[in-house]
Amino acid sequence: MTIDYLALAPEIVIVVTLLGVLSLDLFLPRRKKFWVATLAVAGTALAAVPLIFLAVEGSTRSMFDGSFVVDSFALALKGLLLVGAYIVLLMSVSYIESDRYWQGEYYLMILSSLLGSMVMASGRDLIVLFIGLELTTGPLYLLAGWRKGDIRSNEASLKYFILGVLSTAMMLFGMSLLFGLTGVVGFDELAAVVGDHAAEPAMVLAVLFLFAGFGFKVSAVPFHFWAPDTYEGAPTPVTAYLSVNSKIAGFIAMLVVLYLALPDLADIWAPAVWALSALSMTVANLSALRQRNIVRLLAYSSIAQAGFMLVPFAAAAVADADLAEGFSATIIYIAIYALMNLGAFAVVIAGARATGSGEVDDWAGLGRYNPRLGVLAAVFFLSLAGIPPLAGWFAKFVMFRSVILTGGAGPIALAIIAAVNTVIAFYYYARVVKAVWLDPVPEGAEIPEQRAPAGSLSLALGLTTALTVIIGMFPAIATVFADASQVLTAAGG
Amino acid sequence: MTDWYMLLAAALFTIGAMGILVRRNALVMFMCVELMLNAVNLTLVSAGRALGSLDGQLATFFVLVVAAAEVVIGLAIIVAIFRHRDTASVDELSELKG
Amino acid sequence: MTVEVVIFVLMGLTALGGAITVVMARNPVYSGLGLLGTMLSLAVIYVSQLAHFVAAIQVIVYAGAVMTLFLFVIMMIGVDVAEDTAENLPRQRLVVGVLAAAVVGFAVYLGVSQGFDWVPAASGEPVAEATNGTVQAIGERLFSTWVLAFEATALLLTVAAAGAIALAYFRRRRAVRE
Numbered sequence: 001m002t003i004d005y006l007a008l009a010p011e012i013v014i015v016v017t018l019l020g021v022l023s024l025d026l027f028l029p030r031r032k033k034f035w036v037a038t039l040a041v042a043g044t045a046l047a048a049v050p051l052i053f054l055a056v057e058g059s060t061r062s063m064f065d066g067s068f069v070v071d072s073f074a075l076a077l078k079g080l081l082l083v084g085a086y087i088v089l090l091m092s093v094s095y096i097e098s099d100r101y102w103q104g105e106y107y108l109m110i111l112s113s114l115l116g117s118m119v120m121a122s123g124r125d126l127i128v129l130f131i132g133l134e135l136t137t138g139p140l141y142l143l144a145g146w147r148k149g150d151i152r153s154n155e156a157s158l159k160y161f162i163l164g165v166l167s168t169a170m171m172l173f174g175m176s177l178l179f180g181l182t183g184v185v186g187f188d189e190l191a192a193v194v195g196d197h198a199a200e201p202a203m204v205l206a207v208l209f210l211f212a213g214f215g216f217k218v219s220a221v222p223f224h225f226w227a228p229d230t231y232e233g234a235p236t237p238v239t240a241y242l243s244v245n246s247k248i249a250g251f252i253a254m255l256v257v258l259y260l261a262l263p264d265l266a267d268i269w270a271p272a273v274w275a276l277s278a279l280s281m282t283v284a285n286l287s288a289l290r291q292r293n294i295v296r297l298l299a300y301s302s303i304a305q306a307g308f309m310l311v312p313f314a315a316a317a318v319a320d321a322d323l324a325e326g327f328s329a330t331i332i333y334i335a336i337y338a339l340m341n342l343g344a345f346a347v348v349i350a351g352a353r354a355t356g357s358g359e360v361d362d363w364a365g366l367g368r369y370n371p372r373l374g375v376l377a378a379v380f381f382l383s384l385a386g387i388p389p390l391a392g393w394f395a396k397f398v399m400f401r402s403v404i405l406t407g408g409a410g411p412i413a414l415a416i417i418a419a420v421n422t423v424i425a426f427y428y429y430a431r432v433v434k435a436v437w438l439d440p441v442p443e444g445a446e447i448p449e450q451r452a453p454a455g456s457l458s459l460a461l462g463l464t465t466a467l468t469v470i471i472g473m474f475p476a477i478a479t480v481f482a483d484a485s486q487v488l489t490a491a492g493g
Numbered sequence: 494m495t496d497w498y499m500l501l502a503a504a505l506f507t508i509g510a511m512g513i514l515v516r517r518n519a520l521v522m523f524m525c526v527e528l529m530l531n532a533v534n535l536t537l538v539s540a541g542r543a544l545g546s547l548d549g550q551l552a553t554f555f556v557l558v559v560a561a562a563e564v565v566i567g568l569a570i571i572v573a574i575f576r577h578r579d580t581a582s583v584d585e586l587s588e589l590k591g
Numbered sequence: 592m593t594v595e596v597v598i599f600v601l602m603g604l605t606a607l608g609g610a611i612t613v614v615m616a617r618n619p620v621y622s623g624l625g626l627l628g629t630m631l632s633l634a635v636i637y638v639s640q641l642a643h644f645v646a647a648i649q650v651i652v653y654a655g656a657v658m659t660l661f662l663f664v665i666m667m668i669g670v671d672v673a674e675d676t677a678e679n680l681p682r683q684r685l686v687v688g689v690l691a692a693a694v695v696g697f698a699v700y701l702g703v704s705q706g707f708d709w710v711p712a713a714s715g716e717p718v719a720e721a722t723n724g725t726v727q728a729i730g731e732r733l734f735s736t737w738v739l740a741f742e743a744t745a746l747l748l749t750v751a752a753a754g755a756i757a758l759a760y761f762r763r764r765r766a767v768r769e
Binding site: 126127130131134138141142145148151154155157158161162165166168169170172173175176177179180183184185 | 499506509513519522523526529530532533536537539540541543544546548549551552555556559562563566567569570571573574576577
């Protein structure tokens, strides 16, 4: 058997980087740990080179009996994951440095989680997908508890861990039943035979178990209750990673399995996806209204956004329409969400330092004494709300367009729920912006001395701002993800 | 015969799931998850045998390795918590609410 | 076939008994031992299903490494803390749990008992009885089709070990128990 090393090159670069991080960390004295961070950031950036080469070359490469496929869909997702991890690493540098311990291992964890999600993006059978998902989440259980002096961080990691392994067990039980019924694990083979078993109760059970497992991973209602606590307790850059990369990984797992392996069972899972989407939007948005802490607000916001992401896919599935259109709209939404949410978390890190607090009320008047940060906060929160000309509007536009093109009672009902929720979401996003710009500085508040954020954090802010604004102005860029997912349609649909 | 193996696996899985709901000691909850994973393994091996396919046993191997890694991670988390709290009970962890 | 049935009944009952012990025992040490019983009985069942390799790693990895680690941690944190070893199980929680389990169990029973329509050897060549479950047969498949997943698990174990040390290691001079 020959192995196509070029197709594996992005993963190989990450592996080499993380082994380098692990060994470099052994020899460096504590004062020089920034070299570990530099290596991690550089390695992540370097992995983009073979990725771009592969994308330009554009052929589909399949390895290991078709269980690992590098096509433009996988490459687009890998690119997104790399950008996400790169920005998270930039955010982490100054944050982790101030915590002072276990920096080397921190970067090791992030990089291996990134590797797991990249493997997943290419995985085309249940086993590779499962191993990739575990490699993605395993290090994150540990990272959530990384501030081990803080009991809230300990608790965050325990909650995340118990519910994470529970969801893994449910997902695996679903997979084992699926294997038992069909005798195959590859997505293509599964797609060919699952239709014959659609009526069996065991198949319904398998699909629902799988679905519940994925529901936990993407933290969609009603499987979301770990998310706000874990997000609040974990170190903020880890929270950013959880809400972006790990959520993307969960969505890849869910959508790819449903779309590539189980399209013939849409009768079983389509109502479930519809309900998951509607519930996530509504419950999370209503809970977000009550939040005072900005990280918890973003936690509920990201649950709600997960609901929005599922809207096009759910609509296409319940209407029994062509899934491809909904699938690519969902992927575009995920990509734009990733960029603006990362930006929002970068603002939270910088803002927590500028105001000395993570409560929305304490951010009052931030725009007066730190206008630059105030503008950035407005950019990302309004983008999350979907205000043009920031990137968020295009995500919402694609979502609604896809649903309306699909038509039918189920999709339209979902679109109405989404529209109502967009308004509710606007209210709490705008509340943050109002606090920053319109509210007076609280009486007697001690404002810490304002310093420019660390270079790496500024770079993260700059990158996310630029991407959010540019994609908002020229949305054609984001459609690269739509084109990429068409490849999958041609191959799998 | 295979159906009986499946039923045993399903029973183990259900008992494990019930344990997660009933117990509040993190260690025991975690053992219940291991129980569920064992049920998955039994399903895979029995199904693989009925199908005459080795893939069931291979999948079992992967589940087992992942379970081992998760045990390492989970016990590290529990030890880290215990350093602060002297407890492994989830009920006593209530810093984060709401 | 009859030998297999006898083994199944005996070991199945032991496994169920162990599982119930895990859930019901008030002391985590008993839970751990119950889990150990379940794992060992499953290993015997694997042998009777000709899955020799899986049976061996079940004993070595699960019953050996995993359970030792569990018991070690229980001893480390549990035994000398009285209120921790005897967890109180309020009756209503038990009732809710049993009800939920009954619902899940019924669904699983329905699915499993009525729904299985086995597709013989849908994935390529059926394995010959002689090589089924041997290290060689599994190894060949493991290192061809699944080699990437295999390497990923190697990395997962490394990362788990490194991360566990980072998380659970406390310097002695820090106040360990405030």
